[in-house]
Amino acid sequence: MVQSSQATGGLASIPALLQRNADQHGAKAAYREKEFGIWQTWTWADTEKEIEALALGLINLGVAEGDFVAIIGRNRPYFYWSMVAVQSVGAVPVPLYHDSAADEMAYVLGHCGAQYAIVEDQEQVDKVIEVQDQLHQFTHMIYIDPRGLRKYDHHQLHQFSHIQDQGRAARDEWITDLKERRSKLTYDSTCVMLYTSGTTGKPKGVVLSNRNIIESAKNACEFDKLNAGEEILAYLPMAWVGDFIFSIGQAYWTGFCVNCPESPETMMTDLREIGPTYYFAPPRVFETQLTNVMIRMEDAGGFKRKMFHHFMDHAKKVGGDILDGKPVGLMDRLKYSLGNALVYGPLKDTLGFGRVRVGYTAGEAIGPEIFEFYRSLGINLKQLYGQTEASVFITVQPDGEVRADTVGVPAPDVEIRIADDGEIFYRSPGVFVEYFNNPDSTASTKDAEGWVATGDAGFFEEDSGHLRIIDRAKDVGKMADGSMFAPKYVENKLKFYPDILEVVLFGNGQDRCVAFINIDLTAVGNWAERNNIAYASYQELAGHPKVLDTIQNHVETVNKSVARDPMLSGCQVHRFLVLHKELDADDGEMTRTRKVRRVIVADKFKDLVDALYDGAPTVSTTTEVTYEDGRKGSISATLELRDAKVVAVTHQQVAAE
């Protein structure tokens, strides 16, 4: 990794890129935010001024080089400016999940020793104040929305705009310092520090240098031929590396425009208004959207529904191939274009995908049907495989080679090797510098040559050279009979059913597998209404025998398909139960990025697991839950445990040898 910033024409830092964009794309829109009913717009020139004002203000406030500045809020231009402003003054931005509870924040703030925080509103301010006494080094807080804060003690509390005003006022005093600090930034100085919400244990602070970010952004942009004309909608958590790469890295590298929705409720309408050309979403988003589409189409008139399904079937047949530029018969093409006029086009438009050139999904496996659905509409949806430590990109799917079951080929400048135990290692310019204040785990993850362990198990397909992920390496275990236990593999197969939201599979070291299942309230609830099944709560619906029957069918079909795979046929689900509560980040059962923390779940619901194994027909349990406002409560329920048919596996031994 001896690249220097020469490769990027001397642009060694995000602030440097900002300067360039201000010069080259000065009049072009850099940020938009739907506020007060219209899309407030800032050109790159404006942005440069705003950021400079803020930076000066920060210096004025006493922010020193190397300080850590926490950034807490939903996607808004102000926070993106803050990140860059913080970088410009030589400090390190640390974005936090704004929906995380006060004590979680306390840990991160304490761990990085943040002295400053730039937050959104009263809610966040209160959270930080609540934990402030645990943070000795913490000094100043800056908020954006003054509502309800006027009567707070403002000795160490400042309004964003005021800081900027002070900055502008003190320009003459500080501008030289700012310029100097900016010029000190090199390709290896820290760009950002992101905390990975590890599926186990406390979060770790991943330090990413300008090199990491800029190189990966540059490569990815060239890979997908992104240019300054792109529009993206920034709605994913700012603390998540993906948003940083897309909304900062790539945006600054190419100079395209970042649009921020007005509020979570208006997210969908805003998406439609903007019509992004470059779009990213985790599988969950696509799933829910597809579910909604189907639900809404259910209410449509007979003719419309017929037409819809007719053309969707046709799309399933040829849509993907047309998108991949494969040869397709003339008649089929004509029919497809007709369908495009009648169904696909309008549908894409109403969903807000009308202009999407490149779309990505990652973070988890996506259901083949879901994936194909979007592609067949003509949306160039692709998968990539990545993680925070790699500044996202490890593998990506090139246009024309897109498949549901692989995650594509190594991204530019990325080397990959598969260890004997199947774990995937990679090395790239994007590889993180270190885990902050955590040399041990740094060492355990990244070796001297810079190879990083992903913790995932997978293999390359000989023919296509595409990478296939089986599961998280540490989750892959052995059944009692020594056959492979890969929970994710089975869980995903189940989760591809719209009415199943989450699955947790157990069986490591056991003779057979059992599973917890969460139903999808939207889908199942809708189904219940249509079959006029009354229910008062999630719990009641989850316990309904009819629901259990459907789930059981799903489980058994999945068992069949699992049985077909020689390696994994042992992982069929023998017994399952539908959980009486949704797994929830607030209860620590999931990460903020909604990955199941199976260890925690396993011991939290130990009684249920045991029950599943000891064959009891029902089990009563009480579980503690946390409400949105942080209050704790508990719900108790009696769950019905179901046995699922499994396929007797004959050739399993053979496979093992």
Next chain:
Amino acid sequence: MNDMTHDSYTTEDGRTIGGVVMEMKNITLRFGGVVAIENISFDIREGEIRAIIGPNGAGKSSMLNVISGFYVPQEGDVFYKGQKRPPMRPYQVAQQGIARTFQNIALFEGMSVLDNVMTGRLRQMKSGLLAQALWKGKAEAEEVANREAVERIIDFLEIQHIRKTPVSRLPYGLKKRVELARALAAEPSILLLDEPMAGMNVEEKEDMSRFILDVNDEFGTTIALIEHDMGVVMDLSDRVVVMDYGKKIGDGTPDEVRNNQAVIDAYLGVAHD
């Protein structure tokens, strides 16, 4: 008369309450033979939340209608900013900066939320018919300026998502909020709320209370509200007038009122109707 008291003070939650901005002197209102209000006097101070409470039929609404100029009392005077208010039409009162909401919502059903709130800005609309007909210069500038102001209110009351929805499609609770927005859009010096919580569930009531407090806090708006649900009012208001059968039977801070025997007898007995 001009003895406007100027002794402003600060509440324990740090809001400044100014001098008297409106004073009702010996108001008496009759409908034919029926006496709705009998010789009532009280004042409203700048920046305070002033509640008028009383059982149903105590004459609260009539009093509000007198303040907003819809009813003209047979006896007594209304003093506004120290000046005796000459007899005037309701819209003139409104243009003096007195905005109100209505007990049974009076939104313009045929218009969108945005347009409804915009009507609140009429005070600030100056451009002439011709200018508007051409939609150029002043008219357009004015339209935009007022839209900006209105959007801030919409944002403040968190009704962005229904901005363009026709009000006829809105649920009750939201309609109440839109009406509040319309009143706020006028940037009133006194805001009259006619049973803002009537017919709301607990959650909606909490929201509404929050908004009322925020309005008073953020814009320093003087608020006079009537409500027959005593509980809510006591937490909200700085001073309370208690009416019963058209007579004033109590006036003071919530605590004073709570411990006022007359109130307890006359009111609490029938509070839970």
Next chain:
Amino acid sequence: MFYREAGDFKTTYAADSQTFPIKFDRFRYYAVSFVAFLIIPFVINDYWVNAIFLPFLIYSIAAIGLNILVGYCGQVSLGTGGFMAVGAYGCYKLMTAFPEVSIFFHVLLAGGITSIVCVLFGLPSLRIKGFYLAVATLAAQFFLVWLFNRVPWFYNYSASGQINAPERTVFGIEVTGPNTEAWATYLFCLVFLTICALIARNLTRGTQGRTWMAIRDMDIAAEIIGVNPLKAKISAFAVSGFFVGVSGALFFSVYLGAVEVGEVFGINKSFLVLFMIIIGGLGSIFGSFAGAAFLVLLPVLLKNVLVGMLGWPTDLAAHLEFLIIGGLIITFLIAEPHGLAQLWRVAKEKLRLWPFPH
């Protein structure tokens, strides 16, 4: 279905409150005006102009005017015929009194005069509401018609008691009188319609429109939140009167050329225009056009079918026409009380959400 709105976002309030906020609608509007101004004039002949286009254009103006009063401000008026007469006679007096002035201004002035008269008869609306007002406006209808009938000054003491439009030109092109070109009269009226429509749209989408609608939806509440009822109602009458006056002037000078007030501007004219806005849709400019088109085309259609194809005597056809129009109106009110405009709105919503039902 045809709408593609992704990426059609607004960055200014001006853009957000424009007449056609959706790109697709905007282009359609451009297309229509292109056809109306640059294609039709070259293809039409006298029959089309006199049978369809002139009446459509002129009634549209009247309908817009009445719609402002009834649909937007909620003041029912049955005096439209009378007010059109004012426009017509006003125009006639001006044409004959100042032959050297361009007819264009005569028409405008006639509109102005009408709006004054309209305001006079509108004054009672401050006290009278609903049907009482509707009936009161009949006073205007009958009084005005009577006036133009009985006071010779208005028809320049002509023996027939009729008024005849002398030849007048715009830019040297004849638009009134016996020997006019089809395209000339068509364009002349089209220009007026366009102006009126734009004015109406601007007024109704801004403060004035909201004031009117406030009065319409809940006059008491409107007054309490600061609407001056006098100004609101009077302005509605004034604007409405202007449009109706203009239409009356054109109806006489360009379309008919000769008018006997009793039969041309009688009570039935009032109802005809009222029907137009009811069928078209109250409180909608598009509705005014749709209604006018509907009630102009229907009789032409019927006549062609009954007289042309079935060979009925014209008087019978006329009676049947009455019957059918009456029936249609009833069916319409039952099927869609909010008129064609509402149908249009619903259809548009469906298209925008396509393929979703809602």
Next chain:
Amino acid sequence: MSDQLVFAMEVFLNGLMAGVLYALVALGFVLIYKASGIFNYAQGVMALFSALTLVGIMEGQVPFAHVINATFGTDLHHFGWHVPGFVAILLTMAVMVLLAICVQKFVFRHLVGQEPIILFMATIGLAYFLEGVGDLMWGSEIKKLDVGLPQGINLMIDETTFGWFGYGFFIDNLDIVATIIAALLVTALVIFSQYTKQGRAMRAVADDHQAALSVGISLNFIWVMVWSVAGFVALVAGIMWGTKSGVQFSLSLIALKALPVLMLGGFTSIPGAIVGGLIIGVGEKLFEFAIGPMVGGATENWFAYVLALIFLVFRPQGLFGEKIIERV
């Protein structure tokens, strides 16, 4: 005693009698408006229609003769029989009841709960429809109607008044008969609506639909009944005016004459309709007599409206309506 005054008296009497007829038509409006909140513009056309039908039946015309001839080239006119007036009137009444049922069944049942303006428009539509039907059924040419009512100058009055003032009042017998019948009818209606079960039911409906329903009154029945009554009133009016000035389109305009009466009297007040009618009748005759000549005559066309208009500006609720207290 001056001639002017004497003439005025004559005019006054004539006005009074015209007024009674106005009142009669106005009653038709009031009845329907009270019971169903519908402002029935078609009242006048109903009068025309009934009169046409009456004539048609009496002379034994073939309905839709013209249409049939036009389409099939046949040449039908009359069945060739004559029906005595009395029977014809009964038959016509039957037709009017039938009409009432149809109107209720096909129109207003589907418009329940619409705004008044919509209902009003519907009646205008109805008016057009009926006019079309009437003309198609019976032809549009002016017809003479004679059901045997006395006509011509009333000599007795002529002579007596001559004896008194040296000038004989010209009063048409028909007018006298009309007045008497109208007066009787008005009284009958008043009695009907005040004292009979149906009448009370009708008023109940007017006051509060829901309440009426809850006490088991069939709205449908009431409305049909009301429309029938209105039809009957229309028939009577039709006969009067028809006999007087022939059955022709202008008949339908007398309905409009009743509108100012309504404004004066108030849409909901029966006595209002009566008094209003008289005031208008007398007023317009006297005005025409006194002012008409100076301004070119034919002031009846508008006098009534202007009078009502001016009157309303000072008393918006009409003669007998009670003061409107606005609430919010």
